[in-house]
Amino acid sequence: GGSGNGMEFTSFKSGSSFKVRVLGTEDLIRFYSYGIYKKVNSFVAQNPSKMNDKGFPVADYTPWDLAWKYYQDLKKAAADKGDSKAEEKYKEEAAKYRVKERYALGFIDLETGNPIIIDLSKKQAQAVYAVITKFEKKLGKVAFELSKTGSGTSTTVSLTPFIDMEEDLTDKERENFNKYDGKEFDMSLFDGLLFEADEKTQIENLVAAGFDISLIGKSLGAGSNNEKDDEEINDEDMPF
Structure with missing residues (x-):
């Protein structure tokens, strides 16, 4: 921490x-x-994922990598269908959860x-x-x-x-x-400059960011104050 x-x-x-x-x-x-930005303060993963040379996660995904990958996969599917509007939308969503290579000088x-x-x-x-x-x-x-x-x-x-x-x-x-x-x-x-988040904290951060963690098969254990959004989501609003 x-x-x-x-x-x-x-x-x-x-x-x-x-x-x-x-x-x-x-x-x-x-x-x-x-x-x-302005929603979830930056953190590093306590158990980082494996990255390729371009800085993309390829194995041992963190919960945030899974959220990124969820939208990346939707983006690919939209691109394959030639739906550029959906592709752009998913690209924006994926970018929110993407891990970023940064430097402290x-x-x-x-x-x-x-x-x-x-x-x-x-x-x-x-x-x-x-x-x-x-x-x-x-x-x-x-x-x-x-x-x-x-x-x-x-x-x-x-x-x-x-x-x-x-x-x-x-x-x-x-x-x-x-x-x-x-x-x-x-x-x-x-040392200690970066906040290290464990899996539970990362999942809580996803909830705070408005991501539906059930989409990546995660849940917060009983007793957590995983509040529902105030607004009801209408089926017609869903992109899929």
Whole structure:
């Protein structure tokens, strides 16, 4: 669970930026995350599924993988029938439950002098990592601006070196930069960062997300407050 040192991801919304020091090229972890924005907080599976090279689950499915697969199969069937409207709808549903490959990257925030950990998508992490490796030999001399712009699928994260450390950083920021000379990022800060959900919690999360768990042969044991939706579902509304 979220035990460990109480470290959390630093909020990194679009429009925000940090002046940072990068301590090395390996201050990161990869993880596979589930969750639905504003509905179910992101979590990792206590017993992860087996993935193929493209990051799709292929065996030992978690309950969320089963929900994803349920809609994937419907999407395929709709595609085979040439029903593009249904195909699009199932594709959207499948995407909600799909596992996402993400990366946690560690930096030193020069404003505070404290370590921060940022949560990035695979694409964002690759862009940032390319800059880190390019400047690998100069990490001890160069500070960077880490910023996020745009929204939705056009969100961009960039890591840009400061050309002039004297001019671009305040005295305090330079002091915080120098404080980390010869130091490595504390990798133990990644421990307990991610919430690990067991099978029962994942099933509860599916219910919270509005997924009918009987469709994947799951149920919550007696005594759980598995409340029914307020709205009655009309047979005619059902897509199948």
